[in-house]
Amino acid sequence: MITLNHYLIVSGILFSLGLAGVIARRNILIIYMCLEMMLSAANLALVAFSRFNVTQGLPDYTAQALVFFTITVAAAEVAVGLAIIVALYRTKQSVEVEAVTKLQG
Amino acid sequence: MSPLEIVILLPILAALAVWLGAPARATSIIATSFCLGVLTLLCVQYHGSTGAELRYTHSIAVLENPAISFAVGADGVSLLLGLLTALVAFAAVWQISPEKPGIYHIASLLIAAGAFGAFLCTDVFFLYAFHELALIPTLLMIALHGHGDDEHRKAVAWKTTVYLGAGSLILLAGLAWLVLEYSGGEKLTFDLTALKAQAATTPLPAAKQASIAFVLLLGFGTLVSLFPLHSWAAPAYASAPTPVAMLHSGVLKKFGLYGLFRIALPLLPQGFQAPWVHQALLFMLLGNILVMGFVTIHQKRLDDVLASSSVMHMGYIFLGLAAGTEIALRGAVLLMFAHGVSIALLFALAGRLRSQLGTLELAKLGGLGAHAPVFTVLFAFGAFASIGLPGLANFAGEVMIFIGSFTQFGTDSFGPLQWTVVLALWGVVMSAVYMLRAYRSIFQGSASTGLFMTDPAIAQRVPMILLAAVLLVAGCCPWLLLGLLKTDLASVTEAASTAVHGAAKAAAGATH
Amino acid sequence: MPEPESTSASLPTMLLLLPLLSALVILLAHRVLKGASVIISLLSATVCFLISLMLLGTKDATPVLLPFLEVGKFKVAIDAIIDQQSRGMMFIVTSIGFFVHLFSVGYMKEDESRERFFGALSLFMFSMTGIVLAGNLVMMFIFWELVGLSSYLLIGHWFEKASAAEASKKAFLTNRIGDFGFMIGILMLFMANHGDVSFAGLKESFAMGPVHDAVKIHPTFFLIAALGIFMGAVGKSAQFPLHVWLPDAMEGPTPVSALIHAATMVAAGVYMLVRCAFVIEASPDASMTIAWIGGGTALMAALIATQQNDIKRVLAYSTLSQLGYMVMAVGLVALQAGGHHDTAAPGHPAMFHLYTHAFFKAMLFLGSGAVIYACHHEQDIWKMGGLARHMPVTFVTFLIGTASLMGVPFITSGFWSKEAILGVAFEVKGGSPLFWIGVATALLTSFYMTRMFVIAFLGKPRTDSAHHATEAPMVMILPLVLLAVLTLISPWGWAAKMLQAMKPDHAETHSTVMIASIAALLIGSGLGFILYRGKNSDPLASKGLFKVFANKFYFDELYAVLVKVLQDGVAWLVNGLERIFVDGIVARLPAFAARRIGSAARVLTGGHLQGYTFLLGAGLLLVIYLAIFVLPQMGH
Amino acid sequence: MPPLLFFLFALITLGFGLNVVIARNPVTSALSLAVSFVGLAALFLSLDAFFIGTLQVLVYAGAVMVLFLFIIMLMDIKEEADHGRTNLAAIAAGVAVAAILAVQIATVSGRLPESAATTRSAALKLQEAGARWEALGSKNLPTISNDLKAGSLPDAKLMGDTLFSKYAFHLQVVGLLLLVGTVGVVALSKRDKEGSSPS
């Protein structure tokens, strides 16, 4: 049978994959995609927990509401993020992390 | 409103006025002389009092829990140190030459205010806080207007600042610990009287007292340049502009000693009784006396000699505190006063020497005694006072400290404390060596070519003559000062003297 | 401030106050006063002399003049002991002081800064009076140091001269070393006697009080205490090994040498030891040590004196030698008393010798001053000669002094006092080596005094200055004459009694002693006369052992090395170690570490986004690791 | 959901997720992400979260991914420029961190008491819930209690109820957030009239 553990492990692996991408990739766009992946992994964990936290015979919808908000917020974040990335691209002609190393020390 | 509050606030207001454009010299001289007058009057009024309670108290609550209040109050010890502050501050601002920028006066006034606050506040919080008021003025004065080349004096300024800062943080931790342990019930209090009351009714276990005492020793010790935490002091005084050197070495440094005397000893009698703390203190103060004695002998410039000697002499005051007997403690207080006056006088003279001749290199000076007899006599006053010549202020203090350490006779009479005194006495010889050496090479012998100086004009002599006169009067009539110290030490001594004997016994027990 | 109790307090008070006032007035107003300073100082010395004469007739008392320090039970007052010892010493001090003042008026006439000189003289008078009157150890120490200061000022009077400056410094520092021991001694006595450092209290305590028993339980403690006290005397009375300053002190003006470095201050050590006799008596080992150091110094100084050519140095070493004699006497008497001290003992050989020596040595010094003055500040005896004819009065007084010093039997004071000391040495068990040392010293004394006298006063003038020498002026001659009178009368019973000379009245005189000393005198002076009569240079010079004498046993060289190695070398080393270790470990190492760590930590903010994300990830791992795998295991 | 299906969708989610991370071409990454999200949506469905699953497909796999692709196309980004070894450290670091993190999460996840719970052991009790809903009286939404009693989970309805009753305020805040996002996008991506920056 598929247990909560399975879901959590999938969520954990997905989160880790995202983190690996964030650290390893140089393309800011892909980094951003990986961030979305991490967010989704968190959502998976939330949904799984909400399903197995049966309250009064039903899944806990407060957690699912949080997932709803997460998705919405993520969408807004993506919009703003992409706008910033576009602005970066316009000035630097690049979306690689090497384009942003002036501030340091 | 207590007169002490006026004394504390007046220099700050004067500094503010100077900053706003008031005539610097006049303002600061008026302010400091007013403080001097007030404190002299208070001393006269207080003289001979035997009541242990504080006088001229007034307090304004700043916080209720922890109970912190801007509380002032004084007994003989604080009045004496306040008087010292006023004297040195007056001398310091007077001798600033008029062409110097206003920051000289502002810094001097702020340092003086800090010292006043530290000596006259009875709340641990403000006592601590006021001392720190001097930190930035000191930094600025040494780094911007100090002696030596730019890089050197900045390095010295930083060393001093960070060292003192770090020391005061250790101190803060220690004080916080003390306050936490001694505040009865749920509420913290920084009020010294309340803390003392609590210490009297429910003393802490001895082991804990010892730990706190040690932390406080390190904290206060850094501010007093207790060996081996002293290495900031000598370069700082040597590099500091004259008024700062006078105020810092003469007055501000005494804060650490005052703190130990006022806070640590009465609240943690058994802490200093603990053999390890006691012996650590003896070891460190011997470091001050002997190591710094040799270091001073090695110095080749007058400012370095004075600066190192100032560090060295702290050892004697610590010795008085370590002995903890009534005689020794009073001796320590006397010596604080005397050392403050003498070193301030010496730094004032060294400052003048530097400004006239441009060098303080002993090898380059010589024969000034013939050109500037008054100057020479004044210097001799300072120098001989600092080597503990009877008739000048330092002697009475030193001798009381020594004698105070030799009060118990018995099978174990020659404990670590007594051996320390014997070694410390050798320091008296060493201080004569370097002081006379300096005196010899500056004033005696034949004058070096191109170095010519004259006696200061009458107006410029005022502060120096004042300080020299105080040295003489206090030296010939130490009972005048002792009259201020009639009973205040009872609480300290009762606890501390048992402490010392306990420590001596314990140490003797350990050696057998 | 307690009211002075009638006359017993008023005389000592005036004795202290007058010179102090004089010194202060001169210090503050010498610019205005100019020459009047001299008068003020002289006046104060005169009045003091008169007061001390009045004092001679007073009864014993111990008035308190002024409270100095008072803490609880511990009291140090400026008080006074008035007894035979102090009255006699006061007479010496004030009389010689007065004469020297008088002499100085002439001697220092041309000096530009004679106000300073007289001011310092007054200061000295004040300090010395204090020592004499001191009723307790702390007060004694206070004035002890103050005489050191005045001595410093007076030796360094001509401070532009490097040698004078160095000599004054040396004197002060050497005395400080002595005072180091003195202070330890005082502290130990303070401790033993539970806070009472008055001589009266201590004496009582040693006799029957708590200390009486403690002495038996802690003999080492009291040995050290006694030696500590003695160390003070070693410094002040220039005993071996701290004797090196006294000859150098001759850099000061000659009247100073007469007053301070011959008659009074250097004798203060002996005075103090006699005051503390009960302490020394309590410890036979200490007594023995003291006696031997005294004897050793006496012999050593006498040997050195045989090869000195500077008239003042000869006298200085002679002073050393005689002080050694006195110190030896102190030790011997203490050994003799050995705890069964007879409180009623009227005299003391050391004090008696001090007494007689003070007058004739002061006279000799003043005489040498007159000679130097006459010879235009020439001090080398080989450049004098034949002065007897040019300076008859000086010659006569000098002759009296020399005879006294050599101990010409029966008529000179020196004979009686020296005899008393040798007598004690002879009597005391185990004192015979010291007795023979004493005799040898007496022989040498006769020898070098004869040598000096013969070279300087007899024969023909060797230089122009000696040739044109004339008798000194009246103000300088008068003191010489008066001192000569005092020298002559002082040993005689009635005078000794009146002047409180503390002459011991020995019932018996040992013939051995008498014979030995007369033989020593004859052999010594005879040899001197034969060797040096009509010589233009020293026949013994640079011959083997005599070279060692001439070079003062190389003490100065040895000490120079010691100072260089033990003081400057150690100072250099300590300074370096302090820089490296203390400053390094406490200050520079943490600063360095903070800067390095800070610098290294800047890598964390190196500007690379990937680095930041990695750090975030790694930080996350760290936090999880800590939270789950480390902290729960730590147990709280 | 049968285990087989779970593993299938988990594999899709993770496999394409991996492809996002390792693909050289951003377009591939974006498309893989979309597929991965679809797999994820299926997993949501398996957890009875139909509404969220739908949302995941609509918002993420649909709107967001389109946005990404749009931007990629707009910028005409090709493959990541090959900087050779410089990336190696970053890759190693990323892999290491991710691996450790995954292990940590997996370890801890096993220690969760409920980790062995299955959809069967934590079965939903729809009938009971329906009864309780009905008992709520005036607050009862009949449509929900009817569905529940009929034995089906009215996921969207329940979600709606939660959002509009309990989290009505949050919903408005999120609305504000979206508005801010819009404003931000406009402010940040509007062309400069001076036209200093070429596109």
Add this chain to the structure above:
Amino acid sequence: MSVFTIEAFLAILGLALLLVEAFVPQVSRRTIAAASIGGTALALVLFFTAASHAPDSLPSFCRPWMQLDQLALFYKGFFLVITLLVLWLTHECAPYLGKYTLEGRLTEMFSLPLIVCAGMMWMAAAQDLVTVFVALELVTVSFYVLVAFARKSSLALEAGVKYLILGALSTGVLVFGIAWIYGTTGSLSFQGIAAALAKPGIAKAPVLLGAAFLLAGLGFKVAAAPFQSWVPDVYQGAPIPVTTFLSVGSKAAGFVVLTRTVDALLVGHSVIGPEIKGLLLILGSLTVLLGSLPAIYQQSVKRLLGYSSISHAGYLLLALACDDSTRSGMTSSGIVAFYLATYLPMTVLGFVVLAILRLNGGGEDIRDFRGLAKRSPVLGLAMTIALASLAGLPLTAGFMGKLFVFVSLVDQAYWGALVCAAIGAAAGFYYYFRTILAIHSPETSPASEPLKLGTITKACTVVLTLAILVLGLYPKPLQQVLSKPAEVAAKSAH
């Protein structure tokens, strides 16, 4: 007045300003600035008049996720004040900021802070993680825009990108943490979490995993090590008003949430209490050190203030760890709030001076401060006091904050953390005083003409300086405000 009025007013005002700008393009910047500043000031006035009776007016539907305790009210006031200051600063900086924004437009700079303020005020009252998340994201997303707003400056853009990526990463971590906390405790509300953690049977490791993620996510917001690396870069790159807002507002917002979370995790006999405390101590100590030591090397004052902000976050974390120490009259949350209140005037003052120098053509480096005391004595003194306060010198506000932290640490006998705090403070003496030294140095900076200050600027400077001194010398009123929750909590506990 409803509890939402002020927040709603601010949000609507923000949106209205955007609309005005969109539809009436000719409206002047001054008008917009005046509207936003005036609006905030009005909100502040309203807040103070309404604050006293606000707790009673909480409608029942929001009771599960909202609370209006003393702490919430304090933070709301705090956010209003900082917003007002930031808006004023934005207005001051407008002349030079306009050079870097599109067509010199700054409307968003005036409107977004209002929305941020509303978000932060909601955060202050949040009672569950959903609310926290939503409000936090409102703030964060707005900040993405604000940081990158001066996009003609490549540094601002770079800061924007860095903040964006790392911020999003931290959001992911935060949500993951929320998920696990929810999964293990079965609740999203702080009360529920606390209740669940008080049960002894709960498995520790999973809760700790969730807590670790949560702390990491929030740690990023408050600039705690090892999540601090973005701070210096972003602070340096962002426009001065935004940096000010970030360093004071955003940090305070982070700390409200952290306070609430930590309270929930530590309350009573929480099974994971010791671990959380340990974690906070370690992170706090690390933060102090990693904030202070690299700061020694900084040449840019703006960046220096970034490091300073990190090290202050460290002290705040240490204060949070001393949860049991209530002897100093305040709970740990009270101390944190107090510390932040002292942190506000000194930091803002620092940025104000930076802004004034910038406006007069100066740079942001320490050497640009040389001779400031001569160029403008008032600014010189104010900056000196601000820096002294930042360094924690007694008689200034900064010392009072540090004192409470030190006392708590000693009370709990956290010696290791105390040593780190002391090292950090000692290093602080160096790097803060370096600027003071430059200010009073007789050598002049590249620009050396006297600085002319407007009346309002001068007034603001003086007020902020006085605030530092008053908080340092007479902290009683503030502490009274903050010590009430302790009493309430004590009552409710019995």
